[in-house]
Amino acid sequence: MHQLTIAEIIRGLREKQFSSVEITSHLLERIQQLDGQYNSFITVTGEQALREAAAADARLAEGNAPAMCGVPIAHKDIFCTNGVRTSCGSKMLDNFVPPYDATVVDNFLQAGAVSLGKTNMDEFAMGSSNESSYYGPVKNPWDLERVPGGSSGGSAAAVAAQLVPGTTASDTGGSIRQPAALTGTTGLKPTYGRVSRWGMIAFASSLDQGGPIARTAEDAALMLSVMASSDKKDSTCLDRPTQDYTANLKDSIQGLKIGVPKEYFGEGLDSEIGARIQEALRAYEKLGAELVEISLPHxxxxxxxxxxxxxxxxxxxLSRFDGVRYGYRCENPADLRDLYMRSRGEGFGEEVKRRILVGSYALSAGYYDAYYNKAQQVRRLIKQDFVDAFQKVDVIMGPTAPNPAFKLGEKNADPVAMYLEDIYTIATNLAGLPGMSLPCGFAHNLPVGLQITGNYLDEARMLNVAHQFQQASDWHTKAAPVAE
Amino acid sequence: MEWEVVIGLEVHVQLSTQSKIFSGASTAFGAEPNTQACAVDLAMPGTLPVPNEEAFRYAVMFGLAMNAEIGKRSVFERKNYFYPDLPKGYQTTQLEKPIVGAGKVEIHLEDGSSKTVRLHHAHLEEDAGKSLHEDFHGMSGIDLNRAGTPLIEIVSEPDMRSAAEAVAYLKKIHSIVTYLGISDGDMSQGSLRCDANVSVRLKGEEELGTRAEIKNLNSFRFIEKAIKVEAQRQIDLIEDGGKVVQETRLYDSDKNETRSMRSKEVANDYRYFPCPDLLPVVLTDEYVDIIRGELPELPDAKCARFEKDYGLSAYDADQLTQERATADYFEQVAAKSGEPKLAANWVMGELAALLNREEKSIADSPVSAEHLAGLIARIKDNTISSKIAKQVFEVMANGDGDADAVIEAKGLKQVSDTGAIEKMVDDVIAASGAQVENYRNAAPDKRPKMMGYFVGQIMKASKGQANPQMINKILKDKLDALL
Incomplete structure (x- = not known):
């Protein structure tokens, strides 16, 4: 039952092949048996899940069930869940139980989905390996000695290990796509503003965007149809009607113009990954698409x-985490300064502190123009590169990550090497564009992700393009060996 | 050496919107601590700000009233610093692109002169909470009810040259925001707060002296005193060969002195940057024009109208229009009594004294505009004299009915019966042999002055109720008949 996709579960529940309680119990048991080796969950909400599943079954029996009624999912622990601890992977919020739901969480509740719990992540979503979590690293189901990518490593690993068919995740510089690539799953980061950020704990507000990780493009489309919404509680959320992202999945991609940026195949790209991407592009040509070499000069x-x-x-x-109102507070603070210094010093991990320092430096008097302002100028140039490219092509394709899953601890000593794992994904966030990653083969016996970048609000087309590939290939059906 | 004081003010005005600038929590003053703070105000993780349109409307109203440019595209920025009553660890404010740009305002001084003060800009921002340092056994309590209350910070150019000018400017700001109804302007509750930048220079110097910023001045009186004492401190310092340092100072009203705050607080680097949770706010010309069309009559316009329509002096018109409530009260009295000049005298005289004595605002006046108008009508029709009217007013102030009821109940009606007055005049002349003799012997031009004695005696005899015009006429006739 754990091999079923979301689309298959929806069908099975409606055709009464099994109940939500049955599949929920099955997955909860599986999590209990197997997740010790992956560490993909921080919190499992078994009792609550079974209650929700029973309620879903009742609605299914009544015949007025909403879209995802009874489908088990899990939320990245960055999304606030009313009454359920939301840690953001940090000691700082180990004791934090929000009194509200994130809009994303609420959207899934309204759609009848059943949450199994909260998935592991890099602390405050800062990382590309899921090693910075206060709750310990997540292991890649394809090789337990390797990382699943980050920061949504728990969300990706849980799907890859078939503990849950789909998870919510968030992407600030590649945090959905890179772990999806490293675990052989399908992940989508929507256009900035398509998914509400209300209740999603902020890392970098102008870049953060929630999205789904699942096993197929079809499942990602089903999830995005629930996740995406306009939201008056988030001023940056787009005021656009929601849509059914599954509607265009079956469209032909005959004549599709695929932009292939020459800059994404240069130095630093693993040659086997490069070969897999070329093979995928050939497959697209067979499906009737046209390849166009483009340049993204910046x-x-x-x-x-x-x-x-x-x-x-x-x-x-992250200034709000000061030990005053909620979250971690140091023992016996001597005075206010001591309260701040030790609460933050003890509550935050190394990577988080590094980024707070870097960020404070970049904004400080005398450096603002040289760093922050300059970076914003670069951001505009990068965005313009894409705007120009989308004059000529419908989607852009290339590798999601330059390397396959690396070993735990391998890049810890070198933050810059770690940062470079996001070299192909980051530009999408800077431009606010939608991007996704889908499995397209193996390199060194590890999954390889194909990245598709779309134009603004063109998620439906991207999902169509990904779905057509998955209809013609079976990479997305390969299960991680340890998950058997 | 002749010194010149240079003052610029930063005025914080709390806007009287129903809810906070970025959340739906109430802004009402005086609730139990932390009962008017929602998840956004507490800066709970994952919460986001949503701008309150009303705050923008109020800020635009203010900008238009100050003849200022309106920022058609304003941007919120984060001002970063740690303090326990600042929940997010940054204040959301405006810096590079404020909602209100340069403007100017006319101020009126007590000597009757006027002066223009330039506005540098005014921006929207959120207020912080409050730290409570008492009752917590060596610790501090935090009340976040105020956190997120919308403020406009109004920054003047250094155009003021005395404490009196600074107070006149502040009063003008107070007057404008209360006229617009965008703030209650209550300084005792912190709805209007002021920081003063003060420097001194030799008269004739072009260059500004080094300034000190005096923080948190919460009454007109303290502002005046603080500026005076700070200016004197700087003059004394320079004359003794010292140098003024740029710093933040606190005014101690008990000791009437300013004190340096720790320099560490001044050296803050706030690391401003545009707030990524809020989009730039773009206002259309149409939006601004609609607000312009809805602006109420402002103090200057009202003052000019009072002078013209009611024939009041510039000083009286200015006094009456400083507060909208006073102006409205006056207009009611003037309309109902048909006597604008008397109405002005009474509002600025007896009524102001009463309110001052009882520490009440005109909105809570014990004597309603209608009652005061009724009283003035009785003076006008000679039912009572001005002197008796004061007695009636005092009784009305105690809440004992309108003027007619008081006059009736206390039998204060003016005596205008010729026979009765003639008798009183005769009695007084008969009892004042020596004074009558003096009157007869005096030079004719001295005589009018000497009548005062007789009038006083007659008034006394009539318990103040005799019609003074009639007394004067009858008395003069009778005295002159004795010549």
């Missing part, structure tokens, strides 16, 4: 610009 500036803007915003976003 690509190489994306990582440095990102590592100014994201930490700058984070340095302010």
């Amino acid at each position: 690509s190489k500036l994306a990582v440095p610009a990102y590592y100014v803007i994201a930490p700058a915003e984070a340095s302010a976003n």
Whole structure:
């Protein structure tokens, strides 16, 4: 039953092949048996899940069930859940139980989905390996000695290990796409503003965007149809009607113009990954698409610009964690300064502190123009690259990550090497564009992700393009060996 | 050496919107601590700000009233610093692109002169909470009810040259915001707060002296005293060969002195940057024009109208129009009594004294505009004299009915019966042999002055109720008949 996709579960529940309580119990048991080796969950809400599943079954029996009624999912622990601890992977929020739901969480509740719990993540979503979590690293189901990517490593690993068919995740510089690539799953980061950020704990507000991780493009489309909404509680959320992202999945992609940026195949790309991407592009040609070489001339500036803007915003976003109102507070503070210094010193991990320092520096008097302002100028240039490219092509394709899953601890000593894992994904966030990753084969026996970048609000087309690939390939059906 | 004081003011005005600038929580003053703070105000993780349109409307109203440019595209920024009553660790404010740009305002001084003070800009921002340092056994309590209350910070150019000018400017700001109804302007509750930048220079110097910023001045009186004492401190310092340092100072009203705050607080680097949770706010010309069309009559216009329509002096018109409530009260009295000049005298005289004595605002006046108008009508029709009217007013102030009821109940009606007055005049002349003799012997031009004695005696005899015009006429006739 754990091999079923969301689309299959929806069908099975409606055809009474099994109940929500049955599949929910099955997955909860599986989590209990297997997740010790992956560590993909921080909190499992078994009792609550079974209650929700029973309620879903009742609605299904009544015949007026909403779209995802009874379908088990899990939320990245960055989304606030009313009454359920929301840690954001940090000691700082180990004791934090929100009195409200994130809009994303609420949207899934309204759609009748059943949440199994909260998935592990890099602390405050800062990381590309899921090693910075206070709750310990997540292991890649394809090789337990390797990382699943980050920061949504728990969300990706849980799907790859078939503990849950779909999860919510968030992407600030690649945090959905890179772990999806490293775990052989399908992940989508929507256009900035398509999914509400209300209740999603902020890392870098102008870049953060929630999205789904699932096993197929069809499942991602089903989830996005629930996740996406306009929201008066988030001023940056787009005021656009929601849509059914599954409607265009079956459209032909005959004549589709695929832009292939030459900058994404240069130095630093693992050659086996490069080969898999070329094979995928050939497959698209067979499906009737046309390949167009394009240039994104400012690509190489994306990582440095990102590592100014994201930490700058984070340095302010994380100021609220001061030990005064909620979250971690140090023992016996001597005075106010001591309260601040030790609560934050003890509550935050290394990577978070590094980024707060970098961000504070970039914003400080005398450096603001050289760093923050310059980075914003670069951001505009990067965005313009894409705007120009989308004059000529419908989607852009390339590798999601330059390397397959690396070993735990391998890049810990070198933050810059770690940052470069997001070299192909970051520009999408800076431009606010939608991006996704889908499995397209293996390199060194590890999954490889194909990245599709779309034009603004063109998620339906991207999902169509991904779905057509998955109809013609079976990479997305390969299960991680340890998950058997 | 002749010194010149240079003053610029930063005035914080709390806007009287129903809810906060970025959340739906109430802004009402005086609730139990932390009962008017929602998840956004507490800066709970994942919460986001949503701008309150009313705050923008109020800020635009203010900008238009100050003849200022309106920022058609304003941007919120984060001002970063740690303090326990600042929940997010940054204040959401405006810096580079404020909602209100440069403007100017006319101020009126007590000597009757006027002066223009330039507005540098005014921006929207959120208020912080409050730290409570008492009753917590060596710890501090935090009340976040105020956190997120909308403020406009109004920054003047350094155009004021005396404490009196600074107070006149502040009163004008107070007058404008209360006229617009965008703030209750209550300084005792912190709805209007002021920081003063003060420097001194030798008269004739072009360059500004080094300034000190005096923080948190919460009454007109303290502002005046603080500026005077700070200016004197700087003059003394320079004359003794010292140098003024740029710093923040606190005014101690008990000791009437300013004190330096720790320099560490001044050296803050606030690391401003545009708030990524809020989009730039774009206002259309149409939106601004609609607000312009809805502006109420402002103090200057009202003052000019009072002078013209009611024939009041510039000083009286200015006094009456400083507060909208006073102006409205006056207009009611003037309309109902048909006697604008008498109405002005009474509102600025007896009524002002009464309110001052009882520490009440005109909105809570014990004597309603209608009652005062009724009283003035009785003076006008000679039912009572001005002197008796004062007695009636005092009785009305105690809440004992309108003027007619008081006059009736206390039998204060003016005596205008010729026979009765003639008798009183005769009695007084008969009892004042020596004074009559003096009157007869005096030079004719001295005589009018000497009548005062007789009038006083007659008034006394009539318990003040005799019609003074009639007394004067009858008395003069009778005295002159004795010549």
